[in-house]
Amino acid sequence: MTRVFTLALVVLALTVTGCTRVQYGDATATETVTVDFGSTDLQMIATSMVDDLMSFPPVVQLTMDRRPVVFVDRVQNRTVEHIDTESVTDSIRTRLIQSGKFRFVDMTVVDRVRQQMDFQTQSGMVDPATAVSMGRQIGAEFMLYGALTSIVKRDNRTQDVYYKFTLNMMNLETGIIEWSSEKEIRKTRSRSLFGR
Amino acid sequence: MKYLALLLLVPALLAGCATTSDLPPEDQAVMRYDSVSLEGRLALLEVNRAESGDLIRTQVLVQNRSAFALSYQYKFRWYDRNGFEIAPDGEPWQPRRLAGRSEERLQGVAPNPSAVRFEIWVRE
Numbered sequence: 001m002t003r004v005f006t007l008a009l010v011v012l013a014l015t016v017t018g019c020t021r022v023q024y025g026d027a028t029a030t031e032t033v034t035v036d037f038g039s040t041d042l043q044m045i046a047t048s049m050v051d052d053l054m055s056f057p058p059v060v061q062l063t064m065d066r067r068p069v070v071f072v073d074r075v076q077n078r079t080v081e082h083i084d085t086e087s088v089t090d091s092i093r094t095r096l097i098q099s100g101k102f103r104f105v106d107m108t109v110v111d112r113v114r115q116q117m118d119f120q121t122q123s124g125m126v127d128p129a130t131a132v133s134m135g136r137q138i139g140a141e142f143m144l145y146g147a148l149t150s151i152v153k154r155d156n157r158t159q160d161v162y163y164k165f166t167l168n169m170m171n172l173e174t175g176i177i178e179w180s181s182e183k184e185i186r187k188t189r190s191r192s193l194f195g196r
Numbered sequence: 197m198k199y200l201a202l203l204l205l206v207p208a209l210l211a212g213c214a215t216t217s218d219l220p221p222e223d224q225a226v227m228r229y230d231s232v233s234l235e236g237r238l239a240l241l242e243v244n245r246a247e248s249g250d251l252i253r254t255q256v257l258v259q260n261r262s263a264f265a266l267s268y269q270y271k272f273r274w275y276d277r278n279g280f281e282i283a284p285d286g287e288p289w290q291p292r293r294l295a296g297r298s299e300e301r302l303q304g305v306a307p308n309p310s311a312v313r314f315e316i317w318v319r320e
Contacts, residue, residue, distance in 0.1 A: 027285065028271070028285060028287065028288040029289055030269050040291065044288060047287065050305075051304065054251055055248040055251070055253050055305050057248075064250075095286070099308045100309065
């Protein structure tokens with residue numbers, strides 16, 4: 001009797017643990033778990049912005065012979081969701097760097113850079129011949145900034161979310177917006193008549 | 197007899213009027229199907245190429261040959277002169293919904309100047 005009980009327990013344990021599994025998926029696959037902002041939206045926005053920027057005729061002309069220096073300001077999150085907009089701009093920056101058309105300066109690491117430069121010049125531990133010189137960094141010529149907005153509408157059965165991502169590139173010297181682009185995304189979730 | 201006619205009509209509606217491709221030979225391999233179910237339902241009608249500086253830009257015209265709306269995903273894949281795929285994980289699958297019997301243009305820009313060839317992959 002005890003043996004049968006033990007066997008039943010083992011079978012039950014195997015059944016329960018058998019239901020849990022971990023697997024890797026395609027990070028670029030379309031994700032539609034909910035209507036909230038997701039990885040597919042992020043990737044579509046980054047692709048659309050970079051494609052648009054790199055094919056805009058004045059920018060094509062600008063990047064023909066040189067690689068302008070750009071810095072990314074923040075993208076305002078004007079949606080009701082908590083969205084890491086820096087992740088979107090990180091993807092855009094990575095794609096632009098990999099295109100070989102632009103160079104970037106990163107304002108988010110200025111304090112750490114200063115700390116390292118102070119260490120090199122003031123600590124007495126670094127060979128002055130190999131220490132980096134102060135005041136030699138290159139100033140950005142353009143600034144990328146933008147906003148993410150959303151409109152959400154719902155009734156008993158349907159939820160409709162509209163996202164609009166706007167990105168601008170401003171010439172820092174003249175203040176002129178040299179390029180601007182928008183990406184719109186609409187997602188709808190419908191509940192079936194009998195389902196949840 | 198009526199049922200037989202209906203049975204013959206449904207596949208015709210689903211598959212649409214499959215015509216032979218008028219694409220030039222170099223464009224016939226541009227569209228690649230990741231889902232077999234899309235073959236015959238989503239067709240490539242036209243491939244346009246242009247250069248933005250030293251980057252290739254493309255626009256392809258696709259048609260839903262079925263009578264019903266079609267949800268599909270696409271992505272461009274770019275290759276350099278040695279046949280290496282550029283940034284294989286860089287391009288996301290982009291979802292689209294195309295009404296029955298309608299057409300739309302999909303646009304892509306090469307990720308960098310080393311791209312010389314591209315494919316458009318589609319799946320359900």
